[in-house]
Amino acid sequence: MQDQIKTTCPYCGVGCGIIAAPQPDGSTSIKGDPEHPANFGALCSKGSALGETLDLEGRLLAPQINGVASDWDNALNVVADTFNKTIAEHGPDSVAFYVSGQILTEDYYVANKLMKGFIGSANIDTNSRLCMASSVAGHRRAFGSDTVPGIYEDLELADVLVLVGSNLAWCHPVLYQRIVAAKNKRPEMKIVLIDPRRTMTADIADLHLAIAPDADVELFNGLFSHLFQHGAIDHDYINNYTNDFTDALDSARELDSEAVAQRTGLSLSELDVFYSLWAGTEKVVTLFSQGVNQSHSGTDKVNAIINCHLATGRIGKPGAGPFSITGQPNAMGGREVGGLANMLAAHMELENPHHRDVVQRFWGSPKIANKPGLKAVDMFDAVADGRIKAIWIMATNPVATMPDASAVENALKACPFVVVSDIMSHTDTTRHADVKLPSLGWGEKDGTVTNSERRISRQRAFLPAASSAKADWWQMAEVAKRMGFSSGFNFANAAAVFREYAAQTAFENNGTRDLDIGAYANISDKEYSQLSAFQWPQAKGQITEKIDKRFFAEGGFYTSDGKANFVAIHAPKQVAKTAEYPFTLNTGRTRDQWHTMTRTAKSPRLSSHIGEPFVEINGADAAALNIQNADIVRVYNARGSIIVRGLITERVKAGQVFVPMHFTDQISANARVDQLVAPLTDPISGQPALKSSTVMVERFPAR
Numbered sequence: 001m002q003d004q005i006k007t008t009c010p011y012c013g014v015g016c017g018i019i020a021a022p023q024p025d026g027s028t029s030i031k032g033d034p035e036h037p038a039n040f041g042a043l044c045s046k047g048s049a050l051g052e053t054l055d056l057e058g059r060l061l062a063p064q065i066n067g068v069a070s071d072w073d074n075a076l077n078v079v080a081d082t083f084n085k086t087i088a089e090h091g092p093d094s095v096a097f098y099v100s101g102q103i104l105t106e107d108y109y110v111a112n113k114l115m116k117g118f119i120g121s122a123n124i125d126t127n128s129r130l131c132m133a134s135s136v137a138g139h140r141r142a143f144g145s146d147t148v149p150g151i152y153e154d155l156e157l158a159d160v161l162v163l164v165g166s167n168l169a170w171c172h173p174v175l176y177q178r179i180v181a182a183k184n185k186r187p188e189m190k191i192v193l194i195d196p197r198r199t200m201t202a203d204i205a206d207l208h209l210a211i212a213p214d215a216d217v218e219l220f221n222g223l224f225s226h227l228f229q230h231g232a233i234d235h236d237y238i239n240n241y242t243n244d245f246t247d248a249l250d251s252a253r254e255l256d257s258e259a260v261a262q263r264t265g266l267s268l269s270e271l272d273v274f275y276s277l278w279a280g281t282e283k284v285v286t287l288f289s290q291g292v293n294q295s296h297s298g299t300d301k302v303n304a305i306i307n308c309h310l311a312t313g314r315i316g317k318p319g320a321g322p323f324s325i326t327g328q329p330n331a332m333g334g335r336e337v338g339g340l341a342n343m344l345a346a347h348m349e350l351e352n353p354h355h356r357d358v359v360q361r362f363w364g365s366p367k368i369a370n371k372p373g374l375k376a377v378d379m380f381d382a383v384a385d386g387r388i389k390a391i392w393i394m395a396t397n398p399v400a401t402m403p404d405a406s407a408v409e410n411a412l413k414a415c416p417f418v419v420v421s422d423i424m425s426h427t428d429t430t431r432h433a434d435v436k437l438p439s440l441g442w443g444e445k446d447g448t449v450t451n452s453e454r455r456i457s458r459q460r461a462f463l464p465a466a467s468s469a470k471a472d473w474w475q476m477a478e479v480a481k482r483m484g485f486s487s488g489f490n491f492a493n494a495a496a497v498f499r500e501y502a503a504q505t506a507f508e509n510n511g512t513r514d515l516d517i518g519a520y521a522n523i524s525d526k527e528y529s530q531l532s533a534f535q536w537p538q539a540k541g542q543i544t545e546k547i548d549k550r551f552f553a554e555g556g557f558y559t560s561d562g563k564a565n566f567v568a569i570h571a572p573k574q575v576a577k578t579a580e581y582p583f584t585l586n587t588g589r590t591r592d593q594w595h596t597m598t599r600t601a602k603s604p605r606l607s608s609h610i611g612e613p614f615v616e617i618n619g620a621d622a623a624a625l626n627i628q629n630a631d632i633v634r635v636y637n638a639r640g641s642i643i644v645r646g647l648i649t650e651r652v653k654a655g656q657v658f659v660p661m662h663f664t665d666q667i668s669a670n671a672r673v674d675q676l677v678a679p680l681t682d683p684i685s686g687q688p689a690l691k692s693s694t695v696m697v698e699r700f701p702a703r
């Protein structure tokens with residue numbers, strides 16, 4: 001091993017570059033990579049504590065079959081044989097893969113190839129469905145492709161930066177630090193936060209609009225209407241580069257300003273301040289995250305935002321555009337290789353026969369799935385009702401994180417065959433595995449990830465594998481070969497997988513996709529090992545590290561006529577509260593923990609920030625319920641109940657509560673909040689609504 005290895009943080013979608021240096025005493029020193037264009041040397045608390053999470057405590061070190069240690073050969077044969085038997089008896093749609101935005105692009109690529117091109121089903125979905133599927137669907141409706149138009153620098157260049165449903169200060173801290181620095185340099189830059197909860201991000205905001213939950217469509221339709229009324233529309237852009245403006249405007253004008261104020265819970269003067277600021281500023285970026293995506297109207301919210309940018313031509317220009325930020329380190333990489341049940345690699349579409357033909361010819365595969373597979377929530381429903389009889393779960397913990405989590409747990413208990421690939425031996429999900437396969441952890445594995453600005457960076461190994469742990473792509477390829485797919489899976493290493501993927505981005509596709517990194521198809525293993533971070537697209541046939549390309553300032557959309565689509569958006573029906581369950585439950589991250597804490601809980605430093613589960617409740621509600629600060633309370637509905645500490649705060653409004661997503665039964669008994677979340681999904685993206693279930697709160701035990 002070299003002394004200092006350049007790699008990429010495995011946590012959030014900012015995708016910070018890291019320099020890791022293994023020390024003689026077995027520890028690893030971690031610092032930010034000053035040359036990485038995402039972070040220029042900065043790291044947040046989670047990234048800088050990575051060295052404290054690399055020990056072997058709790059790691060899965062050998063394959064297990066029914067809880068008994070096995071060798072790889074035996075375990076892989078059992079997986080391959082059981083999948084083959086299940087497919088022979090019940091057909092290809094009786095099996096499924098549920099993967100993760102934590103795995104590397106190379107892992108994702110092989111998993112997709114196996115399921116869609118060789119097994120012949122599209123039953124592969126990912127926990128990224130819980131993260132950014134609504135943004136993908138919104139981009140595709142408007143642009144004809146899942147293309148993020150801007151780059152991080154736009155957030156610094158904007159004169160007005162609008163953050164919608166994004167607690168950037170805690171969830172994307174290094175990007176937040178970049179914005180703080182930009183605002184310090186240019187105090188005239190205005191920041192608007194739109195969030196029902198007064199998060200830490202409000203500290204930097206000039207204006208915080210504490211919008212009612214799930215009222216973003218009404219807010220942005222109101223903005224669209226205001227832009228038209230006040231002559232802030234760019235008619236040239238609309239005429240030259242878009243379709244369906246009039247229909248979208250008509251739907252935006254269905255609510256008058258009083259109705260918008262009533263639905264959003266904002267005053268007319270708050271709306272006027274926001275709308276005037278947006279309308280009167282050319283350089284506007286509207287950044288959105290989980291508060292937009294994790295909703296039953298998430299895709300419509302995304303398009304309501306994009307409509308405003310299309311109407312003003314403020315897209316793809318320095319400091320102007322809509323900007324989706326992903327939660328996970330490789331949600332974007334997964335999208336690039338078709339990691340969702342309705343996508344194919346290189347941003348091609350499963351339902352497009354030409355794209356299917358292109359991909360099948362490229363893979364030389366015996367068959368290719370010809371209809372979209374089951375999205376995450378539907379996939380676990382199919383496990384529950386017996387349609388899926390064998391599932392392979394990789395690098396994710398659905399028993400803790402899916403909506404209606406207890407139902408997911410019961411489904412896995414009853415499923416005839418469950419395989420889990422993970423770095424940890426005991427998670428809420430591994431306890432239901434028939435076969436457990438040990439995966440390489442961060443610092444052991446090799447591959448690439450793509451961050452939220454389309455920048456591809458290397459994750460590099462700087463530690464030896466933990467005992468017999470293996471790469472996720474290798475596990476999939478070995479099972480494929482044992483299933484009888486003799487060609488297509490003979491990858492010597494991660495570099496070979498990357499080369500094939502890069503070649504696919506340039507292979508006779510429909511000629512309109514800009515995800516072209518085909519020039520990397522011939523890089524050597526040595527060049528791959530030395531690869532610097534770069535963005536797609538690349539100029540055809542060339543390798544260029546410095547791109548900073550934006551999309552769509554002058555049209556060039558990936559629709560059949562090259563024009564963007566305005567989408568007519570109507571105000572959605574809201575989730576109704578009842579007397580029995582009068583609180584809206586918001587869920588989300590805390591600053592120093594990651595997902596279900598399998599890694600971050602190892603760091604005492606990180607746990608000293610917030611070490612136990614809690615519910616935030618407004619003072620007026622707490623008084624009415626006879627709850628005092630730090631009391632133990634029960635949060636419940638018909639699906640289940642959790643017991644956590646009650647924190648009284650004005651950060652949440654009356655009628656709303658907030659519970660962090662991280663604490664599972666493995667960490668803290670009775671704190672698994674996603675068991676309370678209804679399995680309600682966006683009808684277009686299939687993304688679950690993780691922020692709008694209804695619950696009741698009471699002191700526990702009652703006084």
Ligand code: SF4
Binds near residue numbers: 043047171173
């Ligand atoms: Fe890692 Fe995100 Fe923190 Fe950067 S901001 S160090 S990518 S967790």
